[in-house]
Amino acid sequence: MTMFEDSYFINIAPMPAAGMGMCRFVGRLDGETVQQVDAHIGFSHRGIEKCMESVTPLQGLVYVEKLNRSAPFSCTHAFVLAVEKLLGVSVPERASHIRVILAETGRILSHLRATANLAAETGTNSVYPLTNKMAERIYALLDEICGADPFCTFIRPGGVKKDLAPRTEEILSAWLSKELLPVMREIEDLLTENRIFKSRTVDIGKIDAPLAEALGFSGVNLRACGAKWDLRTAEPYEVYGNLSFEAPIRTEGDCYSRYLLRIFEIYQSMQIIREALEKMPQGEVILPDFEIKETETLTLLSRHFELYEKGISLPAGEVYAAVESPLGEFGVFLISDGSARPYRCHFRSAGFPVMQALDALTAQCDLADVRVIAASLNLITTEIDR
Amino acid sequence: MPAFVYKTQEEYGQFIRLHFARQDIPEQTIVSGILTLKVLRAALPRVMQFLRDDPVCRFTQLTDMTCVHYPDQQDCFCLIYHLLSPMLGRRLRIKLTTQEDVPVSSVTAIFANADWYEREIREMFGVSFEGHPDLRRLLTYEETAFFPLRRTYPVQGSKRLIYDEATGQCVYVPRLSEENRPSGVKLEPEKP
Numbered sequence: 001m002t003m004f005e006d007s008y009f010i011n012i013a014p015m016p017a018a019g020m021g022m023c024r025f026v027g028r029l030d031g032e033t034v035q036q037v038d039a040h041i042g043f044s045h046r047g048i049e050k051c052m053e054s055v056t057p058l059q060g061l062v063y064v065e066k067l068n069r070s071a072p073f074s075c076t077h078a079f080v081l082a083v084e085k086l087l088g089v090s091v092p093e094r095a096s097h098i099r100v101i102l103a104e105t106g107r108i109l110s111h112l113r114a115t116a117n118l119a120a121e122t123g124t125n126s127v128y129p130l131t132n133k134m135a136e137r138i139y140a141l142l143d144e145i146c147g148a149d150p151f152c153t154f155i156r157p158g159g160v161k162k163d164l165a166p167r168t169e170e171i172l173s174a175w176l177s178k179e180l181l182p183v184m185r186e187i188e189d190l191l192t193e194n195r196i197f198k199s200r201t202v203d204i205g206k207i208d209a210p211l212a213e214a215l216g217f218s219g220v221n222l223r224a225c226g227a228k229w230d231l232r233t234a235e236p237y238e239v240y241g242n243l244s245f246e247a248p249i250r251t252e253g254d255c256y257s258r259y260l261l262r263i264f265e266i267y268q269s270m271q272i273i274r275e276a277l278e279k280m281p282q283g284e285v286i287l288p289d290f291e292i293k294e295t296e297t298l299t300l301l302s303r304h305f306e307l308y309e310k311g312i313s314l315p316a317g318e319v320y321a322a323v324e325s326p327l328g329e330f331g332v333f334l335i336s337d338g339s340a341r342p343y344r345c346h347f348r349s350a351g352f353p354v355m356q357a358l359d360a361l362t363a364q365c366d367l368a369d370v371r372v373i374a375a376s377l378n379l380i381t382t383e384i385d386r
Numbered sequence: 387m388p389a390f391v392y393k394t395q396e397e398y399g400q401f402i403r404l405h406f407a408r409q410d411i412p413e414q415t416i417v418s419g420i421l422t423l424k425v426l427r428a429a430l431p432r433v434m435q436f437l438r439d440d441p442v443c444r445f446t447q448l449t450d451m452t453c454v455h456y457p458d459q460q461d462c463f464c465l466i467y468h469l470l471s472p473m474l475g476r477r478l479r480i481k482l483t484t485q486e487d488v489p490v491s492s493v494t495a496i497f498a499n500a501d502w503y504e505r506e507i508r509e510m511f512g513v514s515f516e517g518h519p520d521l522r523r524l525l526t527y528e529e530t531a532f533f534p535l536r537r538t539y540p541v542q543g544s545k546r547l548i549y550d551e552a553t554g555q556c557v558y559v560p561r562l563s564e565e566n567r568p569s570g571v572k573l574e575p576e577k578p
Binding site for chain 1 (some may be wrong): 454501538
């Protein structure tokens with residue numbers, strides 16, 4: 001069959017449904033079988049890389065955290081690590097632990113959303129109420145920790161904005177064991193052995209490890225095919241090196257294994273949070289040079305005024321820093337010419353290579369599976385388009 | 387040959403350079419912990435193929451690819467490739483410089499995911515690629531007649547849309563030069 005005789009083109013929906021932002025797939029179909037999918041992205045391109053060239057790193061944080069609203073802290077974390085690497089500073093232990101706790105909370109939130117989206121695409125809408133309720137609870141917890149919503153530049157160069165409120169540790173551990181755990185059990189009851197869910201996801205969207213690696217996959221999407229690659233253990237940043245955990249892997253590489261890995265990782269993130277809470281020392285949470293606060297003396301006041309006005313002067317150089325965000329490797333490539341503003345700031349989105357591999361993943365699958373595959377990859381277009 | 391023979395990044399860089407003529411990889415540096423190789427434009431496909439297939443290198447993933455614009459230099463575009471070897475846990479940075487009218491050979495045949503990266507670099511910087519299968523615009527609309535990520539392009543754009551009362555239509559007019567300052571605020575003179 002040639003493409004001119006029997007195949008036809010179809011718009012496989014603008015895709016706002018799965019909470020991933022806006023994008024358009026043009027599919028070439030032969031009957032119900034997908035021959036080719038051409039992903040059109042750029043609907044949420046905001047030129048953040050260009051904006052970063054005109055702001056100081058502290059101002060830039062506000063842009064960076066808008067890259068991915070479904071996984072709070074992941075993008076800012078990478079950016080802050082890049083700035084710190086360029087400046088050559090290491091943050092206080094306590095701040096590092098707080099960052100790990102926040103990053104893992106963000107991972108739980110993102111994985112819950114991704115699971116609910118995948119479930120909804122396969123027709124199980126009853127997961128949404130559970131995860132939405134839990135997301136509300138997580139936002140309330142992050143409100144208590146950060147003082148506002150999670151997008152308030154809490155993680156910043158030199159440490160974190162402020163210390164944890166008293167009793168936060170107890171509240172967090174109570175939340176993990178008394179609230180999150182029952183919800184996780186309920187989600188697993190609904191999905192893991194659900195015959196309809198399995199028939200829509202098992203052996204759908206399969207990819208093997210060498211191909212996934214060559215296509216630039218990272219994170220859950222790569223580990224689901226059997227590659228053992230997790231930046232938290234492979235290139236430890238913050239205090240991940242001191243925590244005992246190992247990223248789970250699956251070998252099937254289909255939608256179901258990606259779902260299972262997200263569920264595993266939520267349980268594992270709970271463990272990491274518990275361990276980080278236990279090991280968290282007392283002390284400072286931000287380096288004195290980077291602290292912005294009300295002060296009495298005039299010299300300190302002028303210092304903080306300068307920090308606000310001019311920002312932190314970056315030394316000339318270039319640096320690449322990456323974190324294991326819930327979507328995969330999120331990297332920041334920062335070039336500075338010695339002024340207060342970055343000369344170039346490039347973001348390596350985790351979803352960018354995955355979105356372009358969608359064509360390979362959907363080859364010869366059914367039309368109805370395209371959305372399931374896209375949802376199982378957890379693509380967030382705001383992060384892809386930048 | 388096991389990878390641990392090469393203990394330091396320098397030795398590793400020298401090992402890679404041994405396989406090519408001296409002028410193909412004229413420079414090796416270690417920038418913020420990552421080995422950085424400067425590669426001649428003509429040698430790029432050969433170097434990339436070697437790095438991917440050699441059993442000691444095994445850089446099987448092109449993690450990232452981007453471009454930087456240096457308007458003062460003659461070779462004003464610097465392409466930067468970040469390679470990763472998940473098996474050996476190594477990273478590598480490849481750099482090469484080019485000009486606006488000199489095409490760079492595409493690496494899509496070696497790393498499939500270079501496809502979109504090269505499309506993006508072409509639309510954002512105006513660097514041309516040779517042998518790329520499909521160079522449509524990726525993030526911006528087809529009528530875009532400028533290269534937004536060049537340093538010479540102002541942050542707020544070079545044109546603005548106004549309503550012309552005489553004709554009753556919306557028209558594009560050039561922006562005033564005062565507005566072309568970064569972020570539109572009056573800035574302190576920056577440190578050199």
